[in-house]
Amino acid sequence: MLPNLQEAKIRTKNKVDIKNYHLDPKYKNLGLNKKYYIKTYGCQMNEHDTENIKAILEQMHFTETTLMEEADLILLNTCAIRENAHNKVFGMIGRIKHLKETKPHIIVGLCGCMAQEEIVIDEIMKRYKWLDIVFGTHNIANVPEILNKSLTKKQLAIEVMSIEGDIVENIPVKRESKYKAWVNIMYGCDKFCTYCIVPYTRGKQRSRLPKDIINEVKQLVKEGYQEITLLGQNVNAYGKDLDIDYTMANLLNDVAKTNIKRIFFVTSHPWDFTLDMIEAIKNNDNVKPYIHLPLQSGSNEILKKMGRRYTKESYLELYNLLRSSIPNVSITTDIIVGFPNESDQDFNDTLDVVNKCKFDSAFTFIFSPREGTPASKMKDNVSLEIKNQRLQQLNKLINKYSNEANMKYLNKTVDVLLEKVSEKNPNMLMGYTDTMKLVNVLAPKDNIGKIVKVKIESVKTWSLDGKIVK
Ligand code: SAH
Ligand code: SF4
Numbered sequence: 001m002l003p004n005l006q007e008a009k010i011r012t013k014n015k016v017d018i019k020n021y022h023l024d025p026k027y028k029n030l031g032l033n034k035k036y037y038i039k040t041y042g043c044q045m046n047e048h049d050t051e052n053i054k055a056i057l058e059q060m061h062f063t064e065t066t067l068m069e070e071a072d073l074i075l076l077n078t079c080a081i082r083e084n085a086h087n088k089v090f091g092m093i094g095r096i097k098h099l100k101e102t103k104p105h106i107i108v109g110l111c112g113c114m115a116q117e118e119i120v121i122d123e124i125m126k127r128y129k130w131l132d133i134v135f136g137t138h139n140i141a142n143v144p145e146i147l148n149k150s151l152t153k154k155q156l157a158i159e160v161m162s163i164e165g166d167i168v169e170n171i172p173v174k175r176e177s178k179y180k181a182w183v184n185i186m187y188g189c190d191k192f193c194t195y196c197i198v199p200y201t202r203g204k205q206r207s208r209l210p211k212d213i214i215n216e217v218k219q220l221v222k223e224g225y226q227e228i229t230l231l232g233q234n235v236n237a238y239g240k241d242l243d244i245d246y247t248m249a250n251l252l253n254d255v256a257k258t259n260i261k262r263i264f265f266v267t268s269h270p271w272d273f274t275l276d277m278i279e280a281i282k283n284n285d286n287v288k289p290y291i292h293l294p295l296q297s298g299s300n301e302i303l304k305k306m307g308r309r310y311t312k313e314s315y316l317e318l319y320n321l322l323r324s325s326i327p328n329v330s331i332t333t334d335i336i337v338g339f340p341n342e343s344d345q346d347f348n349d350t351l352d353v354v355n356k357c358k359f360d361s362a363f364t365f366i367f368s369p370r371e372g373t374p375a376s377k378m379k380d381n382v383s384l385e386i387k388n389q390r391l392q393q394l395n396k397l398i399n400k401y402s403n404e405a406n407m408k409y410l411n412k413t414v415d416v417l418l419e420k421v422s423e424k425n426p427n428m429l430m431g432y433t434d435t436m437k438l439v440n441v442l443a444p445k446d447n448i449g450k451i452v453k454v455k456i457e458s459v460k461t462w463s464l465d466g467k468i469v470k
């Protein structure tokens, strides 16, 4: 089946099917004596999908390698959010082609959000017919079958469904970390911001049942996990699609009762943030004071064209409420510059919001037209040069405030979950505070996996340095 953006846009009131994954025993030994290599390009959800794909492959007795050159199966788990994500993947496919020429037996596959795009599939059919498998975001549970087909038929097998999507429970997972875990609470997105491809590549919003989420977290507590991040494109809208009266605030309260040490959640669309959620953050010690609250633009005109459904004023009101009601809260954001016809005044409005909010940090992007989205058809009179200038100007301001926000931590003692040896210094460990600040810590290695008290001794724009205190 091939992807179709028109079909992917359809939303019905049909009930979401909840299926259960199980591996058909006839595929159990498909990976015997074979190695797999998988590269991930996208967001946390994409990374979590990789954790699922890895576990499925290992059930089939594939073993993982981090060296692409020695793999029998190479998978690229792709992202479609911006043009440069595309370019990286096609560059990589070019490299893999050489490998395949010397080792024709290897299986090469593309999956993730790019696989859901018509233009990508067209390109693959035209220029990359030598690929072996392509599967979409709705087809992960069928990986064993898809691989089997490819091994027996020896021709390009494409399995992409442009559907609203269902939910498959009990897909195995090989988690990257032994201490912190991602937990999907919902799939898809119904917001259809005019610039964004995600509602097309990930289907309609489907919330998992509360009991399935809570059981997963309980299991993680049993396994010794210290931290979870609840994942969704717009977690604040969690539950709106369920038949029961149950909200994100309810979920936060119930997940908190599992006594997992730290709970984070991303991403929060400002539109759906409720007062009950603020209460849930305040009332549960283990729901941590970190909120990612994408602004996208500070101009009401642009926000309207983006279909974001809030204004500069209502964003600021929510922002100030969060700051004043949640002690020590850290708030980060996403901002797009160069949306079609963004004027100097529009851009200045964005700078104005940044000056008012003084975000802890931000991801900033130049608008990238995504084929099939409404914004890609909008007329644009802004040159790339100006867009680049705006991005630089914005980043400068963002960095100034990141630095200021980090300075507040100097000489303070904070809780850090130590994850692993620091990349920049082998004598240090790295981890995050409960406000999502990256910290490099002078501490003995046996502290890995623990939440420890750290005194911050120096501050940089991107990170903090400190030492462990008793
Ligand atoms: N669901 C999240 C966003 C996921 S995508 C939310 O609504 O907040 C992550 C970020 O990528 C977005 O917040 C946006 O800033 C950026 N982005 C999405 N589409 C884009 C595009 N076409 N061009 C540039 N940036 C984009
Ligand atoms: Fe994209 Fe908007 Fe959905 Fe976020 S809320 S995934 S930006 S459509």
Ligand code: F3S
Pocket (backbone or CB within 6 Å): 041, 042, 043, 044, 045, 046, 078, 079, 080, 081, 112, 113, 197, 198, 201, 202
């Ligand atoms: Fe990219 Fe898909 Fe995530 S487009 S940002 S991998 S949902």
